[in-house]
Amino acid sequence: MSHIHPKTTPIYQTSVFTFEDLDALEQYFDEPGQSYMYTRYQNPNTDELAQEISELEQGAGAMVTSSGTSALLAAVLTLCKAGDHVLYAEEIYGGSSSLLVQELSRMGLEVSAVPTVDTYTLDKYVQPNTRLLLAETMSNPLLQVLDTQRLAAETKRHNIRLVIDNTFATPILTKPLVLGADIVIHSITKYLSGHSDVTAGVVVCGQADDLERVRKVVKIYGLNLSPFEGWLAARGLKTLRLRMKQHSSNALILAKYLQDHPKVERVWYPGLADHPQHELAKRQGQGMFGGMMSFRIKDEVAAVNRFMQALEHIPFAPSLAGVTTSVSHPLGTSHRSLSAEEQQKLGITVGVIRLSVGIEEPEELIADLEQALEQV
Template structure:
């Protein structure tokens, strides 16, 4: 007689094993089966741990979240489908109509757009102020201010926020201090040690490190806030892909090595660019000529990170010539990859701003941001030398 199980689509469980895999298995299953309704009740009511539906959590997401929690000195963080979904979880999951949120005026471009357009549409008031000037931040505080959102090092001008002053201001006003730690990473800065209430990451960038992952992360100091973030994330469908989580875990295994190598090269590149004819200015936090150098040393120690920004003496024609001549480097609006990438904010991340608004931030047509990767440092410096020379020649 034919075994009745043979006609079932999924008749067999995974085989048992006395050993375990060294590499975390990829678990793409959307759903998980329980034995009985009582067993499912036990899971949902917290008497036993188990997975049910991947939008509510899955093994690969929990592995990445646990690793990030450890790096940030936190617990209970959530992994989301992108850096902006992590920002959305915090802003939309914790704020309500009538609340006010104060942001740094040099946030990531899409964060600025959310502050300027999306939150006001939902009845959440917003304003922006210079995070390097705590008096300007204080002047923007209102009685209904519930949150302050800043980056430690701004994108793309690499200004360093007055975190100590802003943390004191947040405590004084009763607002939650949210820090986007994407640029600095826990390797250089741990926000909870400096008064933050919530930390956000675009895991897509340095933490995963290979430009093949789209993930975000958010975690609060208060477990009750973490519960609210998690519930909103599940409801809004901000779920991270198991495959992206699996790739991110692989990338994070080499994070410290990648960060240290690219940071060392970035410091060399900043000094090299400063000596080239055709470069108007260089921004790198560990250079003595950086406008926030003293604050950078105080907050970051000797961790200048892997980002270097600079301004060519020419305009758009020079910018075009520069990217064409930067042979082997990707001109792409991203950062944190193992390969060096070039970003031109005026045509990418900050293109929605008016020229006057970009000028007020110090972003000209000749302004570039470099995310330094793992190339041979000498080869990278030569490429930059040749590209700047081409840009200089294009000034006409």
């Protein structure tokens, strides 16, 4: 069928690839990347997705995985063994801290949180067995922005690796590898795929030897992504740049609107001039601030319920970064597994609503928020 030349890559929905004979099998091993054997090892659709994300992040290469969570697992398994120590910036996605604290610690990993104020001076936290620091470019859900360049200088000073979860910022705003990070991970489920129809993750490496190790971990632990989800994500990725521009400009309009609203007590959005890291966010985000924000209304379950019930076009959906706007509730979903004390410390109270701003016309979104806030 050599006369068929598809413009887009077809879906290689196959678990295995065939070989003509033993010579072809030997060629597979002798010339890596030239042919395929088994989809758990590699597949053209997931390879294409990985390569495109790696180019956007300016990495040495990438491996995609079955979720953002398995991308974090692959990154940690790549860099650590039992007995090693992992640091994480305390304001990260609750599922990421749960993986480290509740599960990987059972496998012999030592894990400690670094308070946000201390992330640039790690002397008190680094131990002889510390291997890495995990941080998010923009934290979930309260949008603390970390200076990746400063983090990289500090982790290099201590000879530990820097792993950045770049899910909220995306490479359109920030390229952590260029700023000195060693490994970037994403929940592709969010902006990279962009349409709330894929669950996937990626590990992007700054160095080729890390990539080889990630490849091995994904293969041996079976953390791979399916071809169809890889194909869907690659399709979504084509519009990432356009979407991020619109998410960012819509979010800035909505943040200003919410900030002035009498029923809203506080707004967390790096694009607002009074956000504590506004200047850093502007510099690190190419003048864009992304589509995620949080705001606080009255700290009462009934008030939050009235607000959510009154929203006509904006659903309550415990995820983020799709083309259509949604709200979520960090206390009840993403940060549910934290202790009450940790939730309190991070400022995640019942009235905190996370808003994932889509690419609709901003006037439509404001109209829906306006009538729902009246019910608070």
